[in-house]
Amino acid sequence: MTKRLDTNVPGDFFVNSNCIDCDQCRQIAPANFSDVRGMSAVTKQPRGDEERRLAMHALLTCPTGAIGSENQEGLQAAMEDFPLLVEENVYFNGFTARNSYGASSYLILHPDGNWLVDAPRYVPQLVEKFEQLGGIRYIFLSHQDDVADAARYAExxxxxxxxxxxxxxAQPDAEHVIQGLDTVEFAPEFRILVQPGHTRGHLVLLYQEKYLFTGDHLAWDRERQDLDAFEDFCWYSWEVQGRSMARLAGETFQWVLPGHGDRKKLPADEMRVRMNQLVQRMGARA
Known part of the structure; x- marks a missing residue:
């Protein structure tokens, strides 16, 4: 039986015991949600329309329904906001799935066909929005952990x-199977880089040499305010992941768009410096 956690401050929004500490609410509405004793909690109730809208975005994105609101005002409007604009033609889908542990997925609008990067849970609201935006041509899956409802979207x-x-x-009937370790120039503006480490066949997608979709390979750590990788959640080989990261450090990009962890944009030169520093840190820990 779920219950409202006693770590929440009194008020409208709350987190219940379904929380799996995926961190999505703290990324979306950091003014209102915090990490308390290994779970999220509402540590400040939203004030004003903007904070309430963000809290509703967090509620809708939560993979386990762990966020509640005693007042549903603004829920429908917040639902219609998705997918949420990141920049230019790149969007965050929200509606994360429990079976991908709340991993972020993204949408790229493109004249040659739209891309879904990893997959959210299958919900009518997103299906309708994707239809309005021209459908989905490709579904890029970074690795086995974050496929969520990819098969349903593909169908x-x-x-x-x-x-x-x-x-x-994870998707035995996938239409395009990347083999080996070589980079694949899949389409103009889209490069697929094989980056084993977190899992053996982990991929990242580089779009326009600006947007790097990193799955569980690389993320921004808000506490350290720096790039980081997850040694505690490396399922294949930390040493191999370090070598993969060293290769990735030679690429040009401005955005890190992960499945888990914070998104971050930096000038390309600064991103390269921080990547090289991360490679050094990973070598020291290997």
Whole structure:
């Protein structure tokens, strides 16, 4: 039986015992949600329309329904906001899935066909929005952990899934299977880089040499205010992940858009410096 956690401050919004500490609410509405004793909690009730809207975004994104509100005012408007604009033609989908532990997924609008990067849970609101935006042509799957409802989206839109051969057990009927370790120039503006470490066949997607979709390979750590990788959640090889990161440090990008962890934009030169520093830190820990 779920219950409202006693770590919440009194008021409208709350987190209940379904919380799996995925961190999405703290990323979306950091003014109102915090980490308390290993779970999220409402540590300040929203004030004003903007904070309430963000809290509603967090409620809708939560993969386990762990966020509640005693007042549903603004819920429908917040739902219609999704997918949320990141920059230019790149969007955050929200509506994360429990079976991907609340991993972020993204949408790229493109004249040659839209890309879904990893997958959210399958919900009518997103399906309708994707239809309005021109559907989905490709579904890029970074690795086996974050496929969520990719198969349902592929069936709905006739989309072609992309995954590495070493992750194929998660989507055995995927239409495009990346093999080996070589970088794939999949389409103009889209490069697929094989980055083993977190899992054996982990992929990252580089779009326009600006947006790097990193799955569980690389993220921004808000506490350290720096790039980081997750040694405690490295399922294949930390040493191999360090070597992959060293190769990635030679690429040009401004945005890090992860499945888990914070998104971050930096000038390309600064991003390269921080990448090289991360490679050094990972070598020291290997």
């Amino acid at each position: 709905k839109f006739g989309a072609e899934r992309i995954i590495h051969e070493w992750e194929l057990s």
